[in-house]
Every structure is written in structure tokens, then in C-alpha cells.
Amino acid sequence: SQTIHQWPATLVQPVGSPLSLECTVEGTSNPNLYWYRQAAGRGLQLLFYSVGIGQISSEVPQNLSASRPQDRQFILSSKKLLLSDSGFYLCAWKRLREYNSPLHFGNGTRLTVT
């Protein structure tokens, strides 16, 4: 069966510090991978998605970036965090080319920028 791991679970970082959140998927090959951010009262906002190694699409201009160095690994990064980057970050996967299959989410990282 497929599992998705996301870490760390919680993170407190000062403004201006770098960020690296990691997500890995097991039990499937060539998944579509996603990063969402959930802020209070704003729902889930898609940040990045990837359909293959090195292929990243950005949905929202911001100071975050994403990379996919391996098939089942997705990384969210920032060089300098802003206060507005605080939120709940969720990684998700779905099967490649199955357009109507559901996304499966990791347990999320709660980021607080102080």
C-alpha cells in the first residue's frame, strides 16, 4: 500500500531564516506530487505541483520554491522566511494520469515564523 511521509511535524523559525520541508511517497511510482498551504480562514491553497523529476509548476508567486530531486521526493524551500509564510503545509500525491483520482495527503507541517 502507498504511504506518504512528511517532516517535520512542527517548526518554529525566525524571520529571514531558511526553510526546508521534505515529503516522500512509498509504494507507488511516478506520482503527481503537490504542496498546499492551509491558512486559517483561507482554505487549501496550491503552491506547487510536479508531474515528474525536475518538473515543477508554481501556482502562486512567492518567496518559496520546490524541487523534486527523485521520483518520490518533493522538497519545499525558502531562502528567507517571511511572517506571512506561517501556516500549515501539506504534501499530497496522486497517481499519474489518473485525472479523477483523489489526492492523498501527508500529516502536514505546522510552520510558525516569529
Next chain:
Amino acid sequence: EDKVVQSPLSLVVHEGDTVTLNCSYEVTNFRSLLWYKQEKKAPTFLFMLTSSGIEKKSGRLSSILDKKELFSILNITATQTGDSAIYLCAVYSGAGSYQLTFGKGTKLSVIP
């Protein structure tokens, strides 16, 4: 721009009550609508609806889609405290369907 609107944003009910959560959408080239339940961490998948008028059911939860009026409802009968969660509605749209557009969610609180 694709839009998914859920109502109410929050709801408090007593155990045993029946609740109806609403989701309306305005999207280009609708493909399917999904419901998720989010307790503390990961949203978990409940239903996917693609055809109008066909009810999906799982235990005390059921959902139906109206593609003409562009909305869906999620019903929960005989609510329990374990139903307390945020319920998210999301829509696949467009040619590629790589992305889900989510509503803001309905926060349901079930009190004993």
C-alpha cells in the same frame, strides 16, 4: 478563476442531529467534485462525484451532486462527537486536471 464556496463556514450541533453541508462551484470544464474530512492533520478522502443525481453513501455520510445547479451537499445523519472536523469540498476542472481547487471548508462541532 475557478471558485468553490462552502457554507456554512462553521456549525455546532448536538449528538444525534442531522446536518447538511453545502458546496457550490464555478469552474471551467468541470470534471469531478470531492469531499474530504480533516480532523487534526491530513485531510482524508470521503467521496468523489462525477455524475448528477447519483448519491454516494458510506455509513451515516452521503453526498449528491447537481451539475445543472453547480452544487453538492454532504449529509451526516445521527451525528457523533467523532464527526467533529473540518469538511472540505474540492473540484477538478480544466483540461489537465492536475489540480484540485478547494473551498474554505465547513468546521463542524458535535457536542454531547
